[in-house]
Structure formats: structure tokens, C-alpha cells
Amino acid sequence: MPNPNPFGHSLKIALLLACTALVSACTTTGPTTTQGPAPVVQRPVDPVVTTPTDAETEVPDETETVVNETRAESTDIPDEPERVQAVPEGTYYNNRDGLTPPHMAGRDTKRLALLLPFSTSSSRLAQEAQSMYRAAEMAVFARDDTDVLLIALDTKGTEDGARSATKAAISAGADVILGPILANNVKAATAEARRSKTPVIAFSTDQNVAGNGTYLLSFPPEAEVQRIVDYVSSTGTTRFAFLGPDSAYGRRVKAAYEERVQQNFGEVTASETYQGNDISVMQAPAQKLARFHAEGEALARRNNNTTPMSFEAILLPEGGTALRSLAPLLPYYDIDPADVQFIGTSRWADPDTVREPALSRGLFAGPDKDTQQPFLDAYDRTYGETASTLASLAYDAVMMGAYVADGDPKKRYDRAENQQGFYGVDGLVSFDADGRPERGLAVYQILNGRFVVVDPAPRTVIGGS
Template structure:
């Protein structure tokens, strides 16, 4: 049974830990920005109300220090005698770009918000500055371990995660990072992020359920394009389909047009005028003819608004071929592009996200960044472990998953994340849910060996 605590944007455990967490959370969750309550109001974080959080974000962030022969188990004076869970928060507070520094602040504030909403008094956050570099991340991990960290949240960048994972693994401390690079996951390092592979699998699975089996892709010559192409081929094969055409472009609209024309030469189906007039794009079904029934466009912004019309100019008809994409499509300008009408893409549950953003705005007086919810969910996992009385990988890898800011997710034993995503369509210049996000994971995802 799922216990929903989402009126306060909280992460909810699903399954065997639900009863434990519910008792601990109720006091903190009764007062929220999302529901009216006659009880005490949420502390105003900006006014410095006492909280379980230790460390000022983002200055002065605690820099890396040399490892001590013994873990010092840092304890604030007012927490002496308490059984504490110490959580290192490794983020690029002094990163080279303003974007990195800004994101670090959002992630830490969201983590603080998770603790404030729950009223948990036995968790200490230990912010450490990675400086946005591998060397800084390794030093930050060592500093957190020296301070007695039981769990590490962060870092943000793949190179940072790779560097921080060494000290963490040697100390046996789990790491919940925010990278999307699966090469740094595993052996106690988890990726709480939005990997494009999950979005690709969702949209391919849905089109396959309608009978599609032949897929095409037009991707940019970038690491992201390569990643999506590989995931697309794997997802198609997993459903019994195949990628029959793949075009890569490098450059602007001319290169896109050339790629579209090459794709069209692989074989397209043209509709008779009468048939075309009877179709709207909403009643799409996979066609019997043509080399491909679905085409993936893994770009966003201006690139997407140039690429999609290029396919139309090459006579690739969206009434016959379903245009699909990744979360990069979720941009108001994309919704207004006529060539993308009735196109599909996968993304997190927007309804859950809205409740978190309202709470964040109330607490901090600013809009949360897109990644801020990851900080909230990571801190909520720390609360879950503290309430369960153990910081263990078995808790993190609960096969039932958790209900977080962006909907359902679970962390696999290999460190990767699986997300329950919704499928969106573009209709009338707006994003609409075509197929809702699941409310629970299927129990049969385990193999005989117990691995996903």
C-alpha cells in the first residue's frame, strides 16, 4: 500500500517501510504550504529559525581537509548525546560557472526544506565544496568522512562523482549523486537524476504497445545524441522492434535538411489526399508501409524547431510517422511549433512537481531550479534511513520504490535510477498527458538472481 505524503511534497516510501516512516513524518507533514492547517506554520528558513541543518549555504562552505586517523563524528553542541545521522552534501558552491554555483545553492536549500518539513531533529547536514572539480570533490568526500558522514548526497558532475566515490567506497558510505552518467554508478554509488535512457524507454514502450516495430532517429553529433541513439536501439530491441534508419547531423538547418532527405530516401509512405483529410494526428496507428513508423528527434529549443520542419520538407508525414522526443521537448516554444503537433515525449509527473515548487517558493521566496527537487528527494531518503534506524544500501534499493518530487522512482542495485514517467503529447500549443505516470512499479522486474 502506498502512503501518500505529497501534500507537503514529501517523498513517500512504498511497501514495507511505509508504517515506520509514517509515524515519524506525521508531525512535520501536518503543516505545509500545500494544505491549510490549524497547527504551527513551517519555519521561515530565510529568517534563521532553529533547524536540524548544520552549515551555511553556500558560504562559508566547508572545504576539503586532510583525512584524520579517526572519524571525528562532528556533533553540534546542542545535539550532544543524540544518536545522529550525518549527511555530507557535496556540491560546487565555488564552481567556475555561475550556473554551477546557483544550482548548488538550489540543491542544498531543497535538502534543508525536506528536513524542515519533517521536523526531524537527528540529522546533520555537512555541506562540502567540491569546487566543481574532481580534485575538489575527492577532498570534499574525505572531509565529509572525517566529520563522520553516514551518507553522502552529491556531487553533481560525473567527474566529481567518479573522484568522490573512491573515498566513499573505502569507507563503506553510500553516495546518492545527481549525475546522469551511468559509468560512475554502482558499488554503493547511486544516480538520482533524469537519465535520457528512461525517457527513451518510456516512449518506445508506449509506441510498441500500439504495434510499432520499425524505428528511425535523427540525432545531433553530440555526446547526448550518441547516448540517446544507443538507448533507442536497446529499447527498440527490448520490445521486439528494430531501428531501421539512423541519421546523424552536425551543424545548422542545412545539415538537418540533408539528414532529413537521407532519412526519407530509406522509404516513406505517402497518403492519398482523402485519407489524409480524414486524419488528425490524434488517431495515429502504426502503418504497414514505409521503412519506419516512429522517428526520434532528441533535441530541444531552437534546434528542435528547425529539425521538425526539415522532416516535413522531406515529405516525412507526421500523420503516418509519429514524431517522438525526450524531455528536451518540454519547452513552451516547442509546444507552439506546428510541425510538432501531436508529437510525444516522456517526462516526470508535472502534478507532483507543482506542489514542491509552491513549497520552495513559500520557504525561500524564489523559483526552484529544475534539479532542486533532486536535493529534496535525496534528503528525504536520508530521513527515511534515519527513521528506519539504519543507513544501508538495502533501504536505498527498496524494490517498491519511492514517491518523490517528480513522481515514482527507485534506485537499482547497479546504482542507476528507474523513474515512473508520464507520456505527454502536444495539442493546441499545450502539453497534455497522453498516458499517466504509473503509481507503482511492477513487482516482476526482478530476475531469478534478484537483479534488475
């Protein structure tokens, strides 16, 4: 039976700090220790890539979802991890199994290639890559075993870069590829990795790039929508409304919402969208929904309340300032939060959200914060800064990748599709052959100025064996 909990390792921060301090004088070899074998993290290699076109240097719409409201807001590109320009003679050698440090010779080395956009033109994405790289290092040093070689490669945030990085990873004998982030980069990496049947554990939220040996270790908005709709439907709600942005993210959420409501034998009775995130573009759609709701209420009263209300719950897929602008419009136009349940996605998980009175009692689905907090605390203690939005995914990817890489190479896909799933700092996740993540999400309610778990995230896969 496969290991049901391959992520079950405690963070060993003392070990991480010790290993980080004992970097060899030859900086291109990555962190090593002077006391016998230790986990090895190779610094990012700079593969040869073509010069990106102007279109490629633009940040795709997907970053709105993937790196939404990252905790680091500096506009400067941070110092990138040191790159290997040349491999010093005797430091690494290639044997028939792949890239191997001398002290790991003869060992059953698990080679994990980490593909991230270290030198992308987007400062926000470059910061994300830096933080994810550091989290991956933490995972390597936190493992009980010292058999993981992490090979970091720069995709530059382009398709050509991802393609070249994947070729370099395969040439180095990578057992599993971790990354990239952006959907078009994942697609390019998958095309190369598939030729050698190398599993890819990527970080995109675009479910269209999953499958063919590519597994998305991410939090797609569709999963959050499904979770919150299932929970609200279980309370007896059958009539739903939608009010959200006409954006790539908004359209994905809306499509998933309509599908899941129907699967729960409900109905989306009203739907309004707007373009932009300013309150001026939100007013007319909110007022139109309020008018529809008032007409439904009036009809119900004329029929002695035997006619159903127009809607009982409304999805507001916004976050930050946009959410705090949108939510108050509904009670302003006489949609009472005491009568209509306000619901949302993980974009609600912002400390400022609880300060908006209109969102009191509101419900949303998101990752289990209790499982994430120890990692976030450890990252802060180690690096003296807050982990980025996707850093925890990189940590879990290393743990999952080591599990997938362990054993018969012909069965790596089978191990990735372990029916019991994987439990990490981001909670439970499992995969089928389609590569799309089945996430264990919690349901939160805003009560008395804080987020309260009203339905915990599952810790085991239902039906798993």
C-alpha cells in the first residue's frame, strides 16, 4: 500500500540553518555540509533560451489568479538565487542515472528539477519565484532522508524558457519536474517531459493544462466554488445569484458556479457582471439584482409566501478593496445580508475583509490555515520575511516529488495518482489521471470580526484505499 502521508515530516529549522551556514567555498556547488552526506540544493542553472518577444514579456492574465495579491509588494526585482554558469571539474559528474554530487555517488538519488521564472520581466512574479525557491530548500533540509537533489532552473517566464529548462532537467536525469507556474509555460514543459514520461507537478491554476503526466499542485478557483456551493446547498439553499467581474477569473468562477449549482439541483436565478474594479461600474449591476430580488419578495408576499424568493445566496468573487466596495452596495440597495447569504472564494481571506459589516456572516471556502501556519512561522524565522502566496506549494511539491520519484520509474504516474492523496502544509490534495487537484478545503464564516471554521477541511480522501 502506498504511503498515505508522504508529507509527514516536521520542519527542522535548526538543521536548515546549519546546512545553510555551511555552504562550500565553491559557491556554484550549492549548499553542502562538511560532516558527511547532506541534502543538496543545486543553485539555479541558466538554460539557453531565445529572447522573448514583447508579447512574451507581458504578464499573462493568469497571474491575476496565480499570484493574486501576493504578500510582497515591492516593485524591485529581488536578488535572484545564484546561478551556475559552469560546473567546476570534480564538483558534479554525470553517470548513467543523471547529475550526481560525488558524495551522493551510489545512492538512490531522487532528482527534482524546480522550474521557476527567476528572471521574468514581472517583478511580482520574480519575487514569487524567489520565495518558492527558498521554500523548496526548506523542504529538502526538512526531510528525514538525505537523498534529494534539487536542481533549480530558470524558465524566464516564457514558453521557450520553459521548454529549454525542461530539456536541461531531463538531460540532468530529473525524476520529477516541479513547476512551472504560468499555463503556457506548463504546456511547453509538458510537451517535452512527456517524451521521457517524466511527471510534472506544476503550479498553474489553469486546469486545461493538466493531464498527460502533468499534475497541478494549485488552488484552482473552480475547487473553491464547488466547495462553497456544496456546503450552502447542504443547508437547503436552492436559488443562487452571481455578481462579479467580467474578467478571466470572473468567467471561470461563474462557469464553475452555474455548473455546480445545477449538480446540486439548484438554479442560478440571476447573474450580473461588470468590467473593472471601481465602485462606479458595480453600482448598476448591484441595483439591477436588488430590483429583481425586491420583485421576487413582493410576489412571494402576494402569494402568502408560497412563491420562492428570487435568490437565497449570492456569490461575490472579489477580494481586497474591490470586495469592500462591492459588498456594501447590496444592503444599500436593500438586499439584507440577514436574508440572503453572501458567499465567496478564498480571495475573501484578507484580514481587512472582516472589517466590512456587510460581510458579517458571509461564507467562503479556502485552504486550512491551521495546517499552513507552522510553515509560515518557520519561513519567517528562517528568512526574516513573510512567505509569498505560492511558497507553501513549492514546499509541498518537494515532499510529493520525492515520494513520486521513489521506486520503479515506470510507476511514477501511479504514485502521483495515489488514491489516498497527499497531506502537506496546504492540506489534502489528490489526483486522478486528468491531473486536476482535488483539494481538501475548509469553509469559513466571518463572525465577530474574525474567520471561523464552520466546516473543517477533510484530512482523508473519501473512498481512498
